Amino acid sequence: QVSLVESGGGLVQAGGSLRLSCAASGRTFSNYTMGWFRQAPGKEREFVAAISFSDAVSYYADSMEGRFIISLNTAKKTQYLQMNTLKPEDTAVYYCAIGDPSYANDDKAYAYWGQGTQVTVSS
Numbered sequence: 802q803v804s805l806v807e808s809g810g811g812l813v814q815a816g817g818s819l820r821l822s823c824a825a826s827g828r829t830f831s832n833y834t835m836g837w838f839r840q841a842p843g844k845e846r847e848f849v850a851a852i853s854f855s856d857a858v859s860y861y862a863d864s865m866e867g868r869f870i871i872s873l874n875t876a877k878k879t880q881y882l883q884m885n886t887l888k889p890e891d892t893a894v895y896y897c898a899i900g901d902p903s904y905a906n907d908d909k910a911y912a913y914w915g916q917g918t919q920v921t922v923s924s
Contacts, residue, residue: 802827803825803826803827803828803899803912803913804826804827805825805897805898805913805914805916806823806824806826806915807822807823807895807896807897807917807918808822808823808824808918809821809822809918810895810919810920811921812921812922812923813887813920813921813922813923814923815887815888815889815923815924816886817887817922818883818884818885818886818887819884819920820881820882820883820884821837821882821884821895821918821920822880823835823837823879823880823882823897823915824877824878824879825879825880825897825899826878830878831855832854832855832901833853833854833899833900833901834853834854834899834900834902835851835854835873835880835898835899836848836849836850836851836852836897836900836905836908836911837849837850837851837871837880837882837896837897837898838896838898838908838911839891839893839894839896840893840896840917841890841892841893841894844893846896846908847862848862848905848906849861849862849865849869849882849895850862850865850869850882851871851905851906852871852872852873852880854873854875857872857873857875859871859872860905860906862906868884868887869882869884869885870882870883870885871883880897882895884920887920888922889922889923889924890922891920891922892920892921893920894917894918894919894920895917895918895919895920896914896915897914898911898913898915899911899912900913
């Protein structure tokens, strides 16, 4: 049984920062990738960033690179998403996922998902 628990969401003003965490449990993930996706009301889920457990190589959606930083503590099986210079359009539910995708942004290839954490950016 794999469990992913996100935390760190909340309300922040535009230009502010938030740090999301996602703790995984239930098995070893040495060859897996952990990712972040988000879904705003009325929109499709979109890829944010991902990081490989084996070599910590990171991947970003073009619109997030430079503002968001993904990191991983393999000992704690926890990934983090540092979000800086937040914009109102970053408002969404952010989901943590883990899987073995051929392409990091392929949400269908992630087998396990967290419950999501709300991020709201006010203007």
